[in-house]
Amino acid sequence: xxxxxxxxxxxxxxxxxxxxxxxxxxxxxxxxxxxxxxxxxxxxxxxxxxxxxxxxxxxxxxxxxxxxxxxxxxxxxxxxxxxxxxxxxxxxxxxxxxxxxxxxxxxxxxxxxxxxxxxxxxxxxxxxxxxxxxxxxxxxxxxxxxxxxxxxxxxxxxxxxxxxxxxxxxxxxxxxxxxxxxxxxxxxxxxxxxxxxxxxxxxxxxxxxxxxxxxxxxxxxxxxxxxxxxxxxxxxxxxxxxxxxxxxxxxxxxxxxxxxxxxxxxxxxxxxxxxxxxxxxxxxxxxxxxxxxxxxxxxxxxxxxxxxxxxxxxxxxxxxxxxxxxxxxxxxxxxxxxxxxxxxxxxxxxxxxxxxxxxxxxxxxxxxxxxxxxxxxxxxxxxxxxxxxxxxxxxxxxxxxxxxxxxxxxxxxxxxxxxxxxxxxxxxxxxxxxxxxxxxxxxxxxxxxxxxxxxxxxxxxxxxxxxxxxxxxxxxxxxxxxxxxxxxxxxxxxxxxxxxxxxxxxxx
Amino acid sequence: xxxxxxxxxxxxxxxxxxxxxxxxxxxxxxxxxxxxxxxxxxxxxxxxxxxxxxxxxxxxxxxxxxxxxxxxxxxxxxxxxxxxxxxxxxxxxxxxxxxxxxxxxxxxxxxxxxxxxxxxxxxxxxxxxxxxxxxxxxxxxxxxxxxxxxxxxxxxxxxxxxxxxxxxxxxxxxxxxxxxxxxxxxxxxxxxxxxxxxxxxxxxxxxxxxxxxxxxxxxxxxxxxxxxxxxxxxxxxxxxxxxxxxxxxxxxxxxxxxxxxxxxxxxxxxxxxxxxxxxxxxxxxxxxxxxxxxxxxxxxxxxxxxxxxx
Numbered sequence: 001x002x003x004x005x006x007x008x009x010x011x012x013x014x015x016x017x018x019x020x021x022x023x024x025x026x027x028x029x030x031x032x033x034x035x036x037x038x039x040x041x042x043x044x045x046x047x048x049x050x051x052x053x054x055x056x057x058x059x060x061x062x063x064x065x066x067x068x069x070x071x072x073x074x075x076x077x078x079x080x081x082x083x084x085x086x087x088x089x090x091x092x093x094x095x096x097x098x099x100x101x102x103x104x105x106x107x108x109x110x111x112x113x114x115x116x117x118x119x120x121x122x123x124x125x126x127x128x129x130x131x132x133x134x135x136x137x138x139x140x141x142x143x144x145x146x147x148x149x150x151x152x153x154x155x156x157x158x159x160x161x162x163x164x165x166x167x168x169x170x171x172x173x174x175x176x177x178x179x180x181x182x183x184x185x186x187x188x189x190x191x192x193x194x195x196x197x198x199x200x201x202x203x204x205x206x207x208x209x210x211x212x213x214x215x216x217x218x219x220x221x222x223x224x225x226x227x228x229x230x231x232x233x234x235x236x237x238x239x240x241x242x243x244x245x246x247x248x249x250x251x252x253x254x255x256x257x258x259x260x261x262x263x264x265x266x267x268x269x270x271x272x273x274x275x276x277x278x279x280x281x282x283x284x285x286x287x288x289x290x291x292x293x294x295x296x297x298x299x300x301x302x303x304x305x306x307x308x309x310x311x312x313x314x315x316x317x318x319x320x321x322x323x324x325x326x327x328x329x330x331x332x333x334x335x336x337x338x339x340x341x342x343x344x345x346x347x348x349x350x351x352x353x354x355x356x357x358x359x360x361x362x363x364x365x366x367x368x369x370x371x372x373x374x375x376x377x378x379x380x381x382x383x384x385x386x387x388x389x390x391x392x393x394x395x396x397x398x399x400x401x402x403x404x405x406x407x408x409x410x411x412x413x414x415x416x417x418x419x420x421x422x423x424x425x426x427x428x429x430x431x432x433x434x435x436x437x438x439x440x441x442x443x444x445x446x447x448x449x450x451x452x453x454x455x456x457x458x459x460x461x462x463x464x465x466x467x468x469x470x471x472x473x474x475x476x477x478x479x480x481x482x483x484x485x486x487x488x489x490x491x492x493x494x495x496x497x498x499x500x501x502x503x504x505x506x507x508x
Numbered sequence: 509x510x511x512x513x514x515x516x517x518x519x520x521x522x523x524x525x526x527x528x529x530x531x532x533x534x535x536x537x538x539x540x541x542x543x544x545x546x547x548x549x550x551x552x553x554x555x556x557x558x559x560x561x562x563x564x565x566x567x568x569x570x571x572x573x574x575x576x577x578x579x580x581x582x583x584x585x586x587x588x589x590x591x592x593x594x595x596x597x598x599x600x601x602x603x604x605x606x607x608x609x610x611x612x613x614x615x616x617x618x619x620x621x622x623x624x625x626x627x628x629x630x631x632x633x634x635x636x637x638x639x640x641x642x643x644x645x646x647x648x649x650x651x652x653x654x655x656x657x658x659x660x661x662x663x664x665x666x667x668x669x670x671x672x673x674x675x676x677x678x679x680x681x682x683x684x685x686x687x688x689x690x691x692x693x694x695x696x697x698x699x700x701x702x703x704x705x706x707x708x709x710x711x712x713x714x715x716x717x718x719x720x721x722x723x724x725x726x727x728x729x730x731x732x733x734x735x736x737x738x739x740x741x742x743x744x745x746x747x748x749x750x751x752x753x754x755x756x757x758x759x760x761x762x763x764x765x766x767x768x769x770x771x772x773x774x775x776x777x778x779x780x781x782x783x784x785x786x787x788x789x790x791x792x793x794x795x796x797x798x799x800x801x802x803x804x805x806x807x808x809x810x811x812x813x814x815x816x817x818x
Contacts, residue, residue, distance in 0.1 A: 123587055125571070126594035128558070207749045212728045216743040217691035218568040218597050233571040234813060235746040261590060264568060 059288050061193040062281030067385055067503055068150035068249065069290060070304040070493075071180060072297045075146050085139035088117070091146060091156065095298045101183035108185075109144075109156060112174055116160040117142050122172055124258045124267045135164040148247035150306070151290035152180045155247035171268025173255050175246035179289050181296055186289075188245055191252060196282040202254070203238040205274055210236055230256075230272075231264040247285065249466065250309050251275035275311035304493045305503045307385035307466045314338050318351070325362060327398075328374040329353060335381035335390075342415035343381055343388040350379045350392040350407070357394065365398045373398035382463070386413040387502065389463040403483040406472040408461040420462055423469065428499040433490065434460065434471065441488035451476050456486065464502060467491055551802040554795040556581050558592050562792045565594070565601040566614035569692075569742060570779050573639065574614055576812040577800060598692075605782060606631050612793035613782045614638070616692070632785040637778035638800050639814035642741035642768040643700045644775070645756045648733045653677040655757035658774055661701060664736065667708035672734065685729040685737040686710035697738055700775050741768060742813060768815045778817060 073095035080088040090113045096102040117140060121127050140162045148155035160172035177186045192198035210216075215230045244255035257269035276283050292303075319332040333351040335344060358375060365373050376395045381388055388411045395404040410418040424430040435457055442451070459474035470489040477483050497503055556562075561582050564574055571593070579589035596604060601613040602622040606629050618626070618633060626633050645661060647653065653676055656664075663669040664684050673679040686707060687694040698707075711727040729737035731752055741763055744750060755763050759774050767773040781797045788794070799805045806816040 121591075123591050125575075125590050126592070128591040129563075129594050203748045207747075214687055214691055214693075214728070216569075216739060217687060217693050231568060232743065233568050235743050236748050237746055238748045261587075264571070 057288050059193050059284035060195045061284075063193050063284050063287055064281060065276060065283065065286045065308060067305045067307050068286055069292075070306060071149045071152060071154060072299065072301045072304070073149070073154070073180070075149070085141070087141040087143070089143045091144050093154065096180060097296055097298055098183075101180070104183040105154075105178055105180075108178075108183075109176060112158055112176055113142060113144070116158055116172055116174055122170065122258055124170070125261065125264070127170070127267055130168045130267065131164050131166070131170070135166055135168065137162050138165050139163045147253075148177075148249060150249070151286045152296060153186065153247065153285060153289050154178050154180055157246045157253075169267060173244075173257060173269035173271070175244055175255060177246060181289055187241065188239075188243055188252075189241070190288060191245075191247070191283060191285045192279075193282050193284040198282070199239060201279060201282060202243075202274065203236075205278065206236065206239070206254070206272060209272060230270075232262055233264050234262040236262055248273075249306065250311065251277070251279070275313075276308055277311040277313060302496060302498055305497045306492065307387070307464070309466050310336065310338075310383035324358070326373065327358070327361060327365075328372060329358075329376075330374070331377045331379075333379040335379075336383065339381050339383060339388045340411050340413060340415035342417075343390050343409075343411040346390045346409055346411075347379050347381050350390065351377075353377060354394075357396075361396050361398060364401075382465075384464055384466050385502070387411065387418065387464040388413070389465075391463065401481050401483075403475060404485065405475045406461070406485045406487075408463045408472060410462065410464055418464070420460070423462075423464070423500060423502055425499055425501055430495075430499070431457070433495060437471065437488050437490045438473070438486065441486050445486065446478075465489070467493075469495070551799055551804065553581055553799050553804065554792070555583065556792065558582055558584070560792070561592065562612055562796070563610045564612050564614070564796075565596055565604050565610040567598040567601060567616060567692075567779070568595060569616075569740070570614035571595050572812045573779070573809055573814055576808055577796065577805075580808055581796065581799070602626070602633075602782075605633070605784065608784070611783060611787060611791065612796060615780055615782055616696075616777070617780060618782075634783050634785040634787070635780045636782070636797055636801070637817050638781045638797065639779045639806075639809045640768050640817050641777045641779060641815065642763045642773050642775060643696050643738065643777065644741050644744055644763045645736060645738050645758065646729075646744065646753045647736050647756060648731050649752055649754045650733045651677060651754070653756070654754065655760055657759050658701070661758065662703070662705055665697075665702060665707040666705055678733070680734045683711055683730075683732070683735045684708075685727060685735060687738075693739060696740065696777065700777060701738075741815065746813060765810075765815050769818070779814070 073093050076092045076094050078088075078090050078092070080086070090109070092106040092109055093102065096105075121131060140160075142158065142160050144156055144158045146154060147157045154177075156176045156178075158172075158174040158176070160170075160174070162170045162172075164170075178184070179186050179190075188198060188202070192201070210230055210232060213230045215232045215236075218231075239254070239260075242259070244257070244259060245252050246255070247253075251274050254272040254274065255269050256263050256265055256272065258265075263270075314337040315334065316337050317332070317334040319330070321328070321330050323329065331351060331353060333347060335347050337344070339347075353375070361373065361375055374395075374397045376397075378393045379391070381390045383389075390409045390411070392407045393404065394406075395402065412418055420430070435453070438453065438456060438460070456473045456476070460471050462472075463470045468489040468491040470487065473486045475483040475485050492500065492503075561578060564578070566574055574593050574595060575586050575590045578593050579586040582589055582592075595601065595614070598615045599619075599622065601610070601615050602618055603625065604610045605613045606622075606626050617635065623633070645656065651672070653672060656675060660669060660675050664675075664682055665686075669675060669682065671679060671681055684707075687697065713727040729735060731749075736756075741755075744753075744755065757763070761767050761773045763773045763775075768776055781800065783793050783797070800809065801817070806818065810816050
């Protein structure tokens, strides 16, 4: 039997004092060794966590994202279209002050593109049954796009598609999410505030989707809800730390593929889109990597802001079709019940068919010349940041003529009506800018030759959107058969965010 | 390590301590292993390569079983075995077996249509139950009702019992969710529970489908105190969020592996290995089934999340 003393020559053949001294030292050593055994794995774990998380900035909830700050980088697109079956579009970035970081990001992107094109068959369920070793690819394409480019974070989604001579098809989806400050990849954990359990939040969300899509039932996709026709082959136990994802302006997309074997995805990836709105005030992505006092980009461009579109949550939708006096009438309305009360009241009031419009239509119809007439009316509310636009679009068709009109009303989150002048900082000559946009639109759309530009300007109504202000005029006669408003938009970048009041609610 | 060196101890002593520490670690690991009840295999597992493993098919729910089995018998990691195994869903798997495109399928019992197709093709199917399954009812964890009789469940879905008060719960209406017609769960519900009784119309909800059109769909189970829903045990036990729901006992028996396995839980079914009855006795398909029914095979099935058949 192995004796402990044989392992401890340090304790043998010495005086009592020496032995006591050695024993004390031995005990200290043992303590240190045991503590080391306990601590080393902890340190190792912590250091590995440190690798995954690039940010030391602690962000706690609640976090409000009133708007996003666009990264002023150039997205360089390289496209190879000469052989359509091997179409290749990849992007790199340009414009970071730190060229080493820029180079490392582009190197990493290139590496992902190469793996996506040239890599082995991805380990999808059943792939080696469906694509044998002798199968020849008949197409192999790659596409990529910058899905999110704000607040010093870039998210690039990469799509690979391969088909083979036995009609098998393989779809790949990869994502590269990077902190432009450091060039380090960011993880799902970095997207969320430090004091929230991001996995629980996302797992709860996915569970609801799975429930909705009757995912545990073996069936074809027609039981799915919208695009969420998810099928499980095993219980969903939750996502892992390495869950693939990419960001988009309104939220994040979880990539479900061979890395999530509990899902039946076939030979291609699918995505769960989760809006920031649904994730509530737990999302820290806009805060964590962005410091307005530090510029990491070349040039000293003014920052450009964008609003996050609101998700279609708590949705109210109605529609109606009827025929009145041989006029086919269709009306629909959709809005989020979370919209300000005044916006909902306005939308509901616009949903009613305007009797005057109907009477006017009846008067204009010449029964003998046209077999049918219609009145279509669409009302909807859309929210961006703290603003809600209520829009009514009306189209009348009669006697082979088409007349359409558009109405826009804008409300802030307290229900106050927002007027055009409210959008711009005092002293800014917005009329000249809008008039210029209107004239361009008239030129580009072959709009009528006879019009009064001042009348058109005075009829303008607007909507506050994610990236721009859109404008619509009263209906003008384009030709004998159609009357329609003129539509145009001015981006926040064109206007200059410093000239707008709508981004002044918080100094970022 | 640097702490030890800074403390003035020589490398020899450090090595001894390191060996001691390592020994402790090994003893600890061995100790962990000793606690595991590993039964000796009672049957040697047949061995295949990816080229010799038979073409297996089956339902969606038996995919993890098939993958675990393939990994074991091909002696490769499950991540690799997964790439060689395709299940084409229950109906197609039966068709493939009848058409002799596969020799072994893992499925639920055949429908009347599938039996007729086999008969028409002159094929006799041999069904061998390989794992057990329970059909379970679930409610919100806060619901005071924890047990229902099978008759009470039928009465709820017939529409004869409409309030939880009638079955020992609060005075609130019962919202009895169902699944879409022709889905696997709904078929199981009708066959295993309703036994020919037609259920009342389920709650419906309006869903905005693609193209923005409104459609009526069977309402999905909402984890509310007044709701009752159902599922197969396999999916519910390890599912994320199952701490927020509870499974109901039926006729006083709680659904768990032991009660489903021994048959005391009353709503029970199985997943089957199905072969053509003329499959040779020593064929790879039969070797696989035989091993799956061995203690080791059943252990593997349990580790893959299923309930042992025996």
